[in-house]
Amino acid sequence: MFSKTFGYALRATAYVAIHGKNGKKVGLQEISQSLDIPHHFLGKIMQDMVRHGLLDSIKGPSGGFFANERTMDTPLVEILKITDGSLVFDQCALNIKRCNAANPCPLHHEFAQCRNGMLHSLAEKNIGQMAAEVEAGESYLAR
Amino acid sequence: MFSKTFGYALRATAYVAIHGKNGKKVGLQEISQSLDIPHHFLGKIMQDMVRHGLLDSIKGPSGGFFANERTMDTPLVEILKITDGSLVFDQCALNIKRCNAANPCPLHHEFAQCRNGMLHSLAEKNIGQMAAEVEAGESYLAR
DNA sequence: ATATAAAAGGAGTTAAAACTCTTTTTATTG
């Protein structure tokens, strides 16, 4: 349903939201080790997050990634759009072209319900809430 | 969420369920053209369906695929197991190892609900019902 | 200023899924 890249992006962004606030910076090394994500691949993904303004970064010694004013308010679905594009939102479970409510494939309604529920969750929850959950020990970013 | 192969397998099996009963046989050519699925690739997939006993086939001139006593009663989830393996049933949306209700990722509950709903539908509905829907014009296998 | 450590960027490789081509087997029909 979602790419691995999305999972990496989401977890890493949440990690920075937790550990990279109040002037603290987090390095790629730390993130990739803590979350068990390939170092260089994560580099690319983080670039993208910064480019889209979801996080900030600074180069040089003692540089790294850190949360900015947008980070906490970013709905998870924003990250999905960046990593997986907007095609996710309307492609058919059976890959039929022009499958829609009027011309449905045999799984259209079931799948629409399933996916829309999921997308709703991703639109409602933001990085700040997700980070808070993790900090409260209610859910985990790794292992 | 599901592979393209699953979509091809499901649609083709339903097609045979509709057009390959009462002694009638359906050829690969016809299926792949009607459903716009690559001919040879579909060949492989159909082999698998036959191997698993979901359909029967016969070689030679006027050979082809046809429904057997199991075809109609096969729940859709059977086909999913064949094409995508059983991993689909418990892998985490964020690809975290050992994500479960006790140790959930931040999307575990939302995703479990979404996926379980979908799997429930696939377990409840069988090929016969799906074929009937299509024959009644309630849903479509192509276009 | 220079060395250094970090992210950014470019360009490549690998792995898996999707798809193709060719040959073999087998049933049918003339």
Next chain:
DNA sequence: CAATAAAAAGAGTTTTAACTCCTTTTATAT
């Protein structure tokens, strides 16, 4: 029994996502 038409099988190729490596830029600290 020969020709044919279909599925089965084997072995490739292509495409895409996932991942790696190397170089460049830039901020920091000495």
